[in-house]
Amino acid sequence: MSMTPAELGAGDAVRAALLGDPEPAKPRRLHLTRASLIEPELLDWAWRDGEACRIPAGALTVVAGREGTGKSSFGIWLAACITRGTLPGTFYGTPRSVLYVAVEDSWAHTLVPRLMAAGADLDRVYRVEAVEAEGTHGTVSLPRDNEELREVIAEHDVALVVLDPLMSLIGAGIDTHKERDVRKALDPLARVADKTGAVLLGIAHFNKSSGTDASSLITGSGAFKNVARAVFGFARDPDDGTRVMTQTKNSLGGEDALPSLAYAIEQVEIQTRKGPTGVGRLVFKGESDRSVSEILGQSLSGEERQEKMTAVEFLKVRLEGGQKALTREIEEEAIQAHGISQRTLHRARRSLGVIAEQMPSGPNRKREWWLSLPQDANTSDA
Structure with a gap:
């Protein structure tokens, strides 16, 4: 005797329940929407x-x-x-x-x-x-x-x-x-x-x-x-x-x-x-x-840390007492007299919070960059 689709579906569900099979997935369909019907919106x-x-x-x-x-x-x-x-x-x-x-x-x-x-x-x-x-x-x-x-x-x-x-x-x-x-x-x-x-x-x-x-x-x-x-x-x-x-x-x-x-x-x-x-x-x-x-x-080696400490001490001495110095002069002296690279000098400047500001200098009053220490730099932890 043949079974109707409805009866067949019911039988499958009963069989699945008895045997422990997963229930058949519910039917679904794909829905299409024309792009022309979708209103474009401004991104917020x-x-x-x-x-x-x-x-x-x-x-x-x-x-x-x-x-x-x-x-x-x-x-x-x-x-x-x-x-x-x-x-x-x-x-x-x-x-x-x-x-x-x-x-x-x-x-x-x-x-x-x-x-x-x-x-x-x-x-x-x-x-x-x-x-x-x-x-x-x-x-x-x-x-x-x-x-x-x-x-x-x-x-x-x-x-x-x-x-x-x-x-x-x-x-x-x-x-x-x-x-x-x-x-x-x-x-x-x-x-x-x-x-x-x-x-x-x-x-x-x-x-x-x-x-x-x-x-x-x-x-x-x-x-x-x-x-x-x-x-x-x-x-x-x-x-x-x-x-x-x-x-x-x-x-x-x-x-x-x-x-x-x-x-x-x-x-x-x-x-x-x-x-x-x-x-x-x-x-x-x-x-x-x-x-x-x-x-x-950035991962400083022991040698790099020592170089930075040297640069920190150089800046403290060079700028102690609230004095200011031209950036170019500081960089030249650091490299030529102490072998401090520009990168290491910049790390030391950041560590001390060195202040850089433009001010007129020389007879023609050309504006140049000057460096100075913040008030608490001599006691800061490098």
């Missing part, structure tokens, strides 16, 4: 640094660096700018809300004090936690909570979501070192950004490799840099303390490399109910003449 930039377009709105951005370089402080800086409407770009002039998903830092002891030091509007910053049915609080899990995240972004007029650190929010069962696995979490997250127009900022760590490409040093699968539309590397020179941020990926911007930025973590005192406390605040210092790649690739 959340952060325009002068002529440089750095962070796109509606996309995933990743910032990465080794521990203590200030990448989380950058997330705080960005959050403060968004809540005050002071970030140059599409959100400028319109304060917006921020969602902050933090796994490692304490809100009471670290995040709120840092937000206060950065000048954030605390009423516009939201701590995000996952609440289980039993009422217990847990950590946001991706991609499980992606849809709920999208709804919260829309409901609270959110322009920025900080995920710190991003890898710790990847759901259990996903191998963070396999690209295909990680994309199961990040591809839907990128679609959340696209649908809402918000910036999703993922904070990541460098692995233990000794390379100089900040994007390739991100711990875990290559998906963390591949899915992101913008990637920033952060580094601190262990020799002289210089901090630098370099944009290593800018898929939606121009082809030209954007200038690296120097920054500092300054100590700021804020008031708590139990008295004042000091916290760090990220402050940009303008363009940097070095990149993150150069700092990562």
Whole structure:
């Protein structure tokens, strides 16, 4: 006796259940849309640094660096700018809300004090936690909570979501070192950004490799840099303390490399109910003449460190007592009398914080560069 298609389908389902076979995949079809029916839209930039377009709105951005370089402080800086409407770009002039998903830092002891030091509007910053049915609080899990995240972004007029650190929010069962696995979490997250127009900022760590490409040093699968539309590397020179941020990926911007930025973590005192406390605040210092790649690739040998110490002592003696000296004369004397290379001299200048300024000199009052020491240079640690 023959069976109808419906009966055959039912029989297959019963057989699958009895034998433990996977249920047949539900039928689906491909949907076509003419490109002529898709309205082109202007790309919005959340952060325009002068002529440089750095962070796109509606996309995933990743910032990465080794521990203590200030990448989380950058997330705080960005959050403060968004809540005050002071970030140059599409959100400028319109304060917006921020969602902050933090796994490692304490809100009471670290995040709120840092937000206060950065000048954030605390009423516009939201701590995000996952609440289980039993009422217990847990950590946001991706991609499980992606849809709920999208709804919260829309409901609270959110322009920025900080995920710190991003890898710790990847759901259990996903191998963070396999690209295909990680994309199961990040591809839907990128679609959340696209649908809402918000910036999703993922904070990541460098692995233990000794390379100089900040994007390739991100711990875990290559998906963390591949899915992101913008990637920033952060580094601190262990020799002289210089901090630098370099944009290593800018898929939606121009082809030209954007200038690296120097920054500092300054100590700021804020008031708590139990008295004042000091916290760090990220402050940009303008363009940097070095990149993150150069700092990562710099490894001074014992001989090079000795040469730099010699250069430091030379500058201290040559510029002691607040006296000024022409840059060209300093460089000539360093090379000819002491065998100090120009590169080593520049390292020593950075270490001491030597001040360079243009002033008129000579009978024709030609403007030339002069060097001098800051007031505390003689006691600084080289």
